[in-house]
Amino acid sequence: MTLRKACTVAGAAARSGAGIQADLKTFQELGVYGFTAITAINAKHPSKEQGLFIQPLDAIEAQLLIMNEQNDIDALKTGMLFSKEIIELVANWLASTSIQNIVVDPVMFGKFGSPLLDFDAMETLKTKLIPQATIITPNMPEATYLLGGQKINSIEDLQDAARDLMQLGSKYVLVKGGRLQGPAVDILYDGNKMYKLEAPRIDTIHTNGAGCSYSAAITAELAKGKPMEEAVLNAKKFVTAGIKRFIPFEYAPGMIDHRAYKVYGEDEVQFNEI
Numbered sequence: 001m002t003l004r005k006a007c008t009v010a011g012a013a014a015r016s017g018a019g020i021q022a023d024l025k026t027f028q029e030l031g032v033y034g035f036t037a038i039t040a041i042n043a044k045h046p047s048k049e050q051g052l053f054i055q056p057l058d059a060i061e062a063q064l065l066i067m068n069e070q071n072d073i074d075a076l077k078t079g080m081l082f083s084k085e086i087i088e089l090v091a092n093w094l095a096s097t098s099i100q101n102i103v104v105d106p107v108m109f110g111k112f113g114s115p116l117l118d119f120d121a122m123e124t125l126k127t128k129l130i131p132q133a134t135i136i137t138p139n140m141p142e143a144t145y146l147l148g149g150q151k152i153n154s155i156e157d158l159q160d161a162a163r164d165l166m167q168l169g170s171k172y173v174l175v176k177g178g179r180l181q182g183p184a185v186d187i188l189y190d191g192n193k194m195y196k197l198e199a200p201r202i203d204t205i206h207t208n209g210a211g212c213s214y215s216a217a218i219t220a221e222l223a224k225g226k227p228m229e230e231a232v233l234n235a236k237k238f239v240t241a242g243i244k245r246f247i248p249f250e251y252a253p254g255m256i257d258h259r260a261y262k263v264y265g266e267d268e269v270q271f272n273e274i
């Protein structure tokens with residue numbers, strides 16, 4: 001069987017549940033080979049002022065150049081890109097490749113609010129990168145920022161946001177409703193059909209890496225040739241299983257268990273056209 005290849009262009013997260021580490025673990029669990037290009041190191045700690053180390057542009061460019069040697073990358077995701085300059089670099093590079101499946105996770109904040117995107121980078125994200133995306137995967141605050149402040153407080157608001165976000169030019173939009181009350185509902189839209197994904201809400205604060213791993217799982221499934229609807233459904237099952245078997249940290253909120261889907265094979269997600 002051909003080994004499928006996925007790539008992530010994102011930040012490294014020192015607690016290792018999110019960012020590049022989450023992406024690689026997810027790729028491995030879902031049976032694809034993972035390549036990485038690291039844009040930043042996120043080592044935020046309450047006792048330290050400086051914890052975010054953005055990589056120099058030439059270091060990022062050098063990693064992207066290495067990717068050019070792999071002319072058979074099946075799917076790619078972007079995560080934390082941080083600055084206007086990095087987004088421009090990645091967007092220009094992507095335009096020069098023939099990669100077909102591009103997942104843009106418009107990472108803006110860490111789980112507990114630390115900024116992972118410069119404010120003046122928003123326009124570049126919207127005009128240079130998102131139009132090249134096969135799918136974008138904003139959570140509720142990210143969707144709100146992309147839409148210039150549009151409030152999202154309900155499943156109907158998620159649906160409206162999905163419709164409005166299509167204007168930015170991606171082929172699919174997935175708006176994640178992780179912050180709503182009740183079941184964990186996400187909305188997938190292709191400009192024509194709209195789908196609701198629903199999983200039971202797990203009572204935990206240990207969800208570090210849920211968003212990154214979700215977009216990485218979609219990337220892995222697309223790399224394997226799955227159609228988008230199936231890729232998103234499998235990815236939601238993967239992330240739900242991971243949240244259910246969360247790994248608590250002693251002094252900080254913990255992270256999802258990337259092994260859970262393979263070990264326990266949970267299957268509790270409903271997928272319906274609405």
Ligand SMILES: Nc1ncnc2c1ncn2[C@@H]1O[C@H](COP(=O)(O)OP(=O)(O)OP(=O)(O)O)[C@@H](O)[C@H]1O
Binds near residue numbers: 110185186199209
């Ligand atoms: N407690 C939970 N139980 C089950 N699923 C959840 C829970 N929290 C989030 N999810 C799901 O996890 C996935 C990641 O979504 P989420 O909205 O948390 O993204 P995120 O980018 O991690 O966002 P945020 O940083 O706002 O928490 C989504 O499918 C969401 O529905």
Ligand SMILES: Cc1ncc(COP(=O)(O)O)c(N)n1
Binds near residue numbers: 079213
């Ligand atoms: C480098 C990096 N990238 C992304 C996130 C957010 O991760 P998530 O929303 O999945 O918890 C993070 N904390 N650090």
